[in-house]
Amino acid sequence: MNQSSLHVLAFGAHPDDVEIGMAGTLAKLHNEGLKTGICDLTLADLSSNGTVDIRKKEADAAAEILGSTIRVNLGIPDRGIRLDNEQISKVVTVIRTYKPKLIFIPYQIDRHPDHGWCARLVEEAVFSSAIKNYRDTENLPSHRADAVYYYFINGFHKPDFCVDISETITQKIASLKAYASQFSKADSDRVETPLTNGYIETVEARERMMGKEVGVIYAEGFKTARPLLLDSHGLGVNQ
Template sequence: MSHDLDLLALGAHPDDVEVHVGGILALASDRGMKAAILDLTSGDLGTRGTAETRRLEAQEAARILGVTRTVLDFPDGRFTEEEVFRIRLMAEIRRVRPRVLILPAPDDRHPDHRRAHRLAREAAYYAGLKNYPCPGTPWRPEAVAWAGGENPGQPDLLVDVSAVWDRRMAAFDAFGSQFNQDPSQPVTRIAHPAFRRGVVGRAMHWGSLRMCEWAEALWCDMPAPKALLEILARLESPA
């Protein structure tokens, strides 16, 4: 049974994916691959912006990257690992049939990110069980990877995103309600100029490890699954 998506990147909130793997998604689009973003919530508990504003920003970011986007509308900060949420996520995985699934980090300062990782890993496994009572035809991604948290350590895999760096950062900057330094808005951690510098500096450092200008990192259970390695090889192949 063939996959429908090459790559699905999942975030707990709009902008989570763009912080970490926007370049990977832009590369996938440029290589003719089918890629998408899945947001579990609309980020309605965020200090800045509204759920509607963040939805509009998220759609603009997806347009810039050249991918599709869906939001499951789980309650921000209040979704759990209970079956009601797992089944909804399982049904979405069965609907879009990704070959590779990218998740938030298992260890992160934000509880939603940690919970999203655990919930999605379980959903990805159980979605492949034919006897599990869940809508859709059974489907299990061939590989699961995750993006970095606060202090993720040495990456397992690095992807050269130099060719799409400007577009990747344009998608990041599309979330003006979250990242703009607007003096009329509360100064949050991610709205501070140091946060953006951290995103740029991290990619520059990882690029130095790959001997390229900019890179993004992934982690996975080792040895790296064949499907993940094949996808990454396609990402870095000539356009």
């Protein structure tokens, strides 16, 4: 593996999206010695609470908690994610730079339109990244990721597979609490949003429920873009 390569690269529309959906998995993979990274598409410049500078600091703190090798931000306007050549090229450059084996993106069915747009944009970039003659912003060599998986942000969906995060749930909660501007209870100087009313507790309850579905304490659920191919080990068959 190239020194700059990652095993896993997770994309989110805003800083904190990846943490909500799969912080426990990222921490678990890091603890197992794998290299992980996060790419935020926007600076969340339209956030009701906090500022761009505050959210940058919070995002860096959360990434450190999770052991992420890199965290980059593409500076796409908040609520301005679109399927145009400029944005696709930016995402392709990130994919080709870090050459991830696995890419994670938000599940498209979500109350926030940006999360669906993020998924669609990265899907386009994943395809273009593998095309030899496609030119990104840096004219980098093509790269084909092994697989794309979808994580959940808002809502509770039936997963195609789960990851046991019982040992890293504390890191997940800590990474979410790093975003004090978003998840702290609203006071007189802040706007009340869905995130300021027990959102972290809701996420924790979801992961506990997901864990109950697969027989562990806590789990994060994921959807697949295509069927999984399993061997006897993956099927849980032991000799």
